[in-house]
Amino acid sequence: MFHGVRCVLFDLDGTLIDSAPDLGLAADEMRLSRGLPSLPLEAYRSMAGSGARGMLSVAFGLTPEDERYATLREEFLNNYERRMMHCTGVFSGVEELLDALRSRGLTWGIVTNKAQRFTQPLMAAMPLFADAAAIISGDTTPHAKPHPAPLWEAMRRANVQPEHCVYVGDDERDVRAGKAAGISTIAASYGYLGLGDVASWQADAVISQPGELLSLLGP
Template structure:
């Protein structure tokens, strides 16, 4: 792990799924219900987990081999959304160490926030269901701005909400598009290799300035002024 983060950092922004929360069980179950409703055999959660960070596209790809170009994709996606909405807090949990990490950031006097590609339809109730997220200085969803990651707009919006320059914010995520978005926004970036796509990819090729193998590893990258 390379320590590169300077005392100029005033906030840490996080991706949500695969970085702060393990939502794979609920995402996978929502897609798997579609299989069993059609008389197809259930798949194990481990089949869904690697693609949980890709949302409906990833889950439908695993469950049905379906891509967004499929003529039924939008219909299947809405069915998946309804299934997920009905159960999205049932088996979703913080990754070990996340609550302690957030507490430590607050003790250091750092702001923190969430920037996810999840739509507000899911982000708002999910974040509200977890008390640890109540002090987030910014919560930006995939449809908060006209563009989702890997476009930098959501990250720039979060920085604006916190009244900070982009280079005063660090972005942490488990998907290459998180790192692409962070770099485009001018933020130091950290790859969460314990996350969904981080665990399945060569994260050294993403261009992140640092890598962490667990949430609490992030504290080793921070120096206070």
Template sequence: MFDLDGTLIDSAPDLGAAVDAMRVRRNLPSLLLSHYRPHTGAGARGMLHAAFDITPQHAEYELLKEEFFTAYRECMTQRTRPFEEVPELLVALLALGMRWGVVTNKAQRFTVPITQSMALFDTAAVVISGDTTPHAKPHPEPLLEASRRLALPPSACLYVGDDERDIRAGKAAGMRTVAATYGYLGTGSDVTEWCADAEISSPMQLLKLLKLP
């Protein structure tokens, strides 16, 4: 099972465009995608901090968050693409008889349109969004729900993600964990401190990690 943003797909261009449009509407200078990319893994919180230097405690945060969601919904499939090697990896896993799925903190209202816009996800055995269960990662419940839907014990599953909360959730669920270091990671992240079972710097490395042909 995989996290979505920063692990399977590069959604930073659309997320960055959405929040940057909010800056431009306020007569603030546009910022480069490279400014937003390191904050992408933190979702709306990260994007709003990058664009306006605010935190969820700010008085206008909730209003800005809803404005961001509206802007993102209008552009979320325009520039988002799978990371290089991801399509080949998923084809290889299927050829070996392995099922794969998605467990993301992204809300269903965004997850469904994005996954439906890419043929890549037609073969996913399960897709769990951030609001599919009452809890989001790092709580293990989304991963446990995925394993239930697959009728597999958590110990038979492996979870790949690019954020510390992915690894924490996977470990709490009793799954093996892999840190995708090619993802967003965030600023100042020390992946070794996450204590994942393994790390990969490109998607296809997962096959070698699993010792598959």
């Protein structure tokens, strides 16, 4: 159990929202346009937290070092931008969790590696997130996670010190960023997880559904 928590910071994709369907379909559209067979959503889901890099690795076996990567990445991002709210929604239990945090008088915020190009319209379309104390995108600060700079900026905006904050995320880089920022970390094992083994991340706690967070924060 964590004590003295005043603010909870969350990753976005795979922690608060399930964006895997729209991310996967944006990449799959590229396969279909090239005469390749469609892949099932489950092929994309585990890598959805890695954005374009993850989706292109599944769809085409590409890495950022491939000479075609930059061009295909921009095509993917344009596809995703057109459809990013078609199938995306919050995970079951997230609305109730945020309501409970509010009722306890706790502040909360979002720290994501998603670019503002996508974060801002998503947040505008989801009133549930309107009272976030901070929304930090991947390009809000000069560095993205696992660098601690985005978390430092979120804490500055929320007016909270590291010892009074926890960070919840579904990727190893979330835990690494939290540790580097001096924040207690919670791994969301219901999220995308990438290729990682949650146990190896050495987060301070692991939750298998959003509501489990409340029991970690004390009465």
